[in-house]
Amino acid sequence: MEQPNTTESLTGGYLDMELLRFTTAGSVDDGKSTLIGRLLYDSKAIFEDQLESIERASARLGSEEVNLALLTDGLRAEREQGITIDVAYRYFATPKRKFIIADTPGHIQYTRNMVTGASTANLALILIDARNGVLEQTRRHSFIASLLQIRHIVICVNKMDLVDYDQKIFEQIKSDYLQNVAPKIDNSDIRFIPISAKLGDNVVEKSQNMPWYSGPSLLQLLETIEITGDRNLSEGRFPVQYVIRPISDKFHDYRGYAGRIAGGVFRPGDTVTIYPAGLQTRIKSIELGSKQLDEAFPPMSVSMQLEDDIDISRGNMIVKDTMPVVEQDLTAKICWLSTRPLVLGQRYFLKHTTHDVRCIVTNINYMLDINTLEKNYEKKQIGLNDIAEVQLKTTEPLIRDSYSHNRITGSAIIIEEGTNNTVGACMFV
Amino acid sequence: MNQYTIKHLQELEAEAIYVIREVAAQFERPSLLFSGGKDSIVMFYLARKAFYPAKVPFPLVHIDTGHNFEETIEYRDRLVAETGVKLIVGSVQESIEKGRVVEETGPEASRNMLQTVTLLDTIAEHKFDCALGGGRRDEEKARAKERFFSHRDVFGQWDPKNQRPELWNIFNGRKNLGEHFRVFPLSNWTEMDVWQYILLEQIEMPSLYFTHRRKVFKRNGQYLAWAPFMQLKENEKIEELDVRCRTIGDITCTGLTLSKATTLEEIVQEIAATRVTERGSRADDRRSESAMEDRKREGYF
Known part of the structure; x- marks a missing residue:
């Protein structure tokens, strides 16, 4: 039968995909790079010239096999030392989703x-070597995914080919994880898949070698897992980012509040409250470019016109439904990102949504051991990679939610004065 | 399916507009680097959407090597005339005449490397504290490590091993005097996303991206456009073929693809079927394994 000659049919439905962001963590030995390489290669996201280039580089580094890590280890220092220094972002798409x-x-x-990679992810992929089972590293990755409130965790038990595709080994690892790790974390959705990244079992296609496994392949799971429920659609939050004021006769009194919806669903006619002023008004229109919108929800970027002329600027928030917390003394989990330790009582910049303030850390409530999730109330020094719960005091009240309610209005970064480096990641309790 | 879903192009658009508005809010003197290529055309389109009905609150900056495709300059000038945006041109020819850079010689000579000096001089001359660019992480492996908000020191240099962590959608544009930022709102877009977006929004593109008959010659396995100032080597001969550009840069280093694509739909189909990256056709990236990283460290786009 002949297909109608529409844009959709000509582009194979590619205009109609959802976006899924996921993070992977693991060391070289887990086969993480092999797994990513396979996903990219099988979805045709690796091109011939890239493959040629990493073949050349692998050969020069004395490797007989093509080292797919070289695809993501883009910096010269990483290639020379064979280590990954930084978060690398990679892209691939299937007809169902873009990743x-x-x-x-x-x-x-x-x-x-x-922590950086996890902050924007919908899903965390964690690899376990079937020969080694649950390790300290597995716990650490899981705890970080939990701390950053990633709802979905996919545990890939890899190298099943090296344990004769033995169901018992897979089940043992699964029950070990469910008994010893899962109860400590609040990720709502944990899945297990037995795979061999090297041979491709259960990566793209279902494996013939593990008939006992009835679930989807990894790619099938990534393509179908439901993620829209992860966004907060019930509590309206619109941090004002920029005020659009055209200087023209045609748009004489126009004032558009531009920003990205952080929570809830906004519609023209809705009654909203402006924070911190506390004044109420109604939404006159919601726009993007020259187009009028019937509704706006996360993560859309829009601009709003309001019925009343209220003084609103960057850093204010347009709110609907439930009310946010407004406070100057805050409790937050923080992850420290700098080699220079945190100094109690010292001033730092703090950036929260579109609002810039200064802050000091007044107290360390406890330190968190990321390998065991045990709280340490004795240690009182926060250095690189440490995670702790602290008390913060800010120069102005923040309009915020708890991180578990809203990842956007519940997070902030700490910036060192002088160097301007980003030194801390905050998640409000 | 939940009614509050958003398609990938809308999400990428929302992210890019957020980043562009963040630049307007955080910097005093931003600018938008405009090469006349598809990425910078999409960037300017997004900027217009981000500030509508107000004008884009920053100028376009074109670093002109003098070795352009004529079509690029025609398109640029028409866009400027139609939208009333301010255009600033930094001229590599002037940098050569002032002795700021020395022209490469020989048949493989390119002004691509020289652009960095002109770019940094232009940024300094106009006191820009931020330059928006259309760079994407999928273009090249060094770019895969790039931040949305990428810090440059007083020498305009990038230090890839010492970048600020970038979490959630919070962008740290704080800097000291003399430093500046390069900001890349299209970081998460792929070549395919760019073309799909152009198709979806029906953005007018320069004719170079569609198939046309042109005098070309083959060098190092790729077709280059012939222009009067280009020296042919022995055994290189001029042919007339149906080609199009996948990327547009300086005419001396932009490889051409044999193509019959006459519409945006056909371009999207062609890219879906291709097995070579777009940068594979850029002679400037083929110079060495870390050509892009080296140029970026110096302050390249």
Whole structure:
């Protein structure tokens, strides 16, 4: 039968995909790079000239096999030392979804990179070597995914080919994880898949070697896992980013509040409250470019016109439904990202949504051991890669939610004065 | 399926517009680097959407090697005339005449490397504290490590091993005097996303991206456009073929693809079927394994 000659049919439905962001963590030995390489290669996201280039580079580094890590280890220092220094972003698409991988090095001192990669992810992919089972590293990755409130965890039990595709080994690892790791984390959705990244079992296609496994292949799971429920659609939050004021006769009194919806669903006619002023008004229109919109929800970038002329600027928030917390003394989990330790009582910049303030850390409530999730109330020094719960005081009240309610209005970064480096990641309790 | 889903192109658009508005809010003197290629055309289109009905609150900056495709300059000038945006041109020819750079010689000579000096001089001359660019992480492996907000020191240099962590959608544009930022709102877009977006939004593109008959010659396995100032080597001969550009840069280093694609739909189909990256056709990236990283460290786009 002949297909109608529409844009959709000509582009194979590619205009109609959802976006899934996931993070991977693991060391070289887990086969993480092999797995990513396979996903990219089988979805045709690796091109011939890239393959040629990494073949050349692998040969020069004395490797007989093509080292797919060279695809993501883009910096010269990484290639020379055979290590991954930084988060690398990789892209691939199937007809169902487009994927962004934040590939992070798994070594212990790179907690900061894992936190960075996890901050934007919908899903975390964790690899376990079937021969080794659940290791300290597995726990650490899981705890970070939990800390950053990634709802979905996919545990790939890899190298099943090296344990004769033995169901018992897979089940043992699964029950070990469910008994010893899962109860400590609040990720709502944990899945297990037995795979061989090297041979391709259960990566793209279902494996013939593990008839006992009835679930989907990894790619099938990534293509179908439901992620829209991860966004907060019930509490309206719109941090004002920029005020659009055209200087023209045609748009004389126009004032558009531009920003990205952080929570809830906004519609023209809705009654909203402006924070911190506390004044109420209604939405006159919601726009993007010259187009009028009927509704706006996360993660859309829009601009709004309001019925009343209220003084609103960057850093204010347009709110609907439930009310946010407004406070100057805050409790937050923080991950420290700098080699220079945190100094109690010292001033730092703090950036929260579109709002810039200064802050001091007044107290360390406890330190968190990321390998065991045990709280340490004795230790009182926060250095690189440390995770702790602290008390913060800010120069102005923040309009915020708890991180578990809203990842955007519940997070902030700490910036060192002088160097302007980003030194801390905050998640409000 | 939940009614509050958003398609990948809308999400990428929303992210890019957010980043562009963040630049307007955080910097005093931003600018938008405009090469006349598809990425910078999409960037300017997004900027217009981000600030509508107001004008884009920053100028376009074109670093002109003098070795352009004529079509690029025609398109640029028409866009400027139609939208009323301010255009600033930094001229590599002037940098050569002032002795700031020395022209490469020989048949493989390119002004691509020289652009960095002109770019940094232009940024300094106009006191820009931020330059928006259309760079994408999927283009090249060194770019895969690039931040949305990428810090440059007083010498305009990039230090890839010492980048600020970038978490959630919070962008740290704080800097000291003399430093500047390069900001890449299209970081998460792929070549395919760019073309799909152009198709979806029906953005007008320069004719170079569609098939046309042109005098070309083959060098190092790729077709280059012939222009009067280009020296042919022995055994290189001029042919007339149906070609199009996948990327547009300086005419001396932009490889051409044999193509019959006359519409945006056909370009999207062609890219879906291709097995070579777009940068594979850029002679400037083929110079060495870390050509892009080296140029970026120096302050390249």
